Amino acid sequence: MEVSSITGPWPAFIAGMVTSLHCAGMCGPLACYIAPKPGSASSFATVASLYQIGRLISYTLIGGLAGGLGMVALGWVDIYQHSLSRFLPWLLVMFFLLVAFRIDKYFPKPAFLTPLLMRLQQRAQALPRPLSGLLVGILTPLLPCGPLYAVFGLALMTQSPIRGAEFLLLFGLGTLPLLWVVQAAFSRWQGAISPVAISRIQRGLALIVAVILGLRLYFFETGQGGLFCGTAM
Template identity: 45%
Template sequence: MFDYQTVYNAYTALIAGLITSVHCVAMCGPLSCAFAPTKAQDASPQLVLTCYHLAKLFSYALVGTLAGAFGSVVIRSVESSWLNYLPWILVLFFLMVAFRLDRFLPKPIWLGKLYRQVTARFSRLQKPVAAAVIGLASPLLPCGPLYMIFGLALFSGSPLKGAEFAIGFGLGTLPLLWLAQSQFMRVQLKVTPVTLVRIQRGLALVAALVVAWRLRTTLGIEGAENWVCHPF
């Protein structure tokens, strides 16, 4: 049996986060206005962003843990051979990003309304506290790729693996989003949004091809077990 954990892990989730971070900047970057310090004496911008991202990672870990715990029960009840095809969902995810089909993923509108209510209610608190609360509420964002990652965490195999998978995705989205929120990109970034999207789509396509190559033994194609590189 193919060990699907060799590609279905936190490293793959990290790559998924890096690839979808352009989408995250477009959606989450403007949200920094809700807790960004307006004066130098309000709070350190780096402290505020640290509180936001740590709280966000914690909430991702919590959702991933719950998803992994629930999904582990489902996995134990199915045929083991069925798990061979599970990682192909990752290939589908990367292909959807590459061809921008992730825009059409269903998004629970009511969760977005709840997120806006939380943001409006707590944005008046001290900036680090407001940032932490908004970070904790980030799983409520109407984000198709985020919900797909949480759905994939269902099949991670255990609560711990689910948390690792969700945290890996969160860490992947962090660098570019941090730069956008700290306004560093307004001055330094010389790459146009169109170019960023093209880079994102290209990386997603490469990731899909690499994972598909690793999974070819699940389709009866011999020789994949002799491939010694393990990029994921």
């Protein structure tokens, strides 16, 4: 039995759901930025849908690139006769714990990308709103977000372009429900929940997921004869 059979793809999806509480505060205002002007022939639903499609395309491409880079750069590492991808589920547990204890705010952020992102967004605003929404969605991964770039780092550990693309696609799908709600009712949502409450909900969910996933992995590993003694992925 492989460890993937006990974890499956759901941790990446759950990671997206947990971090979407943080992403809503950063990406939610983009709903106003890409909203069609009054009297425009484009509907808000169309623009928002293209924005989300652009995000998912970008995440998938970055995941495939990260997985390919991981395969080349990390493929030579051999720990306990396992590739590094063998430890990805445990790294996901660590990621959830870092979010739960707010250590993620210390993650490095490539702030130098922000001016470039702003310039590109300004140029995109001059385009028709549907195309603008799609381009802004594609550019969203450039936002200086510590947890997001930590997830990109985890995609490296898949050591496979296909698995890396799948990993980040599922992460993006996990962020989709809340961001869609925020975009649909941004003005009402903005003041409905305080940032402190959002942070507490996010930390609580991250801790619960870390405990559940950690326990499942622990009992799986020990059932195979000891930690990290299962069959290689």
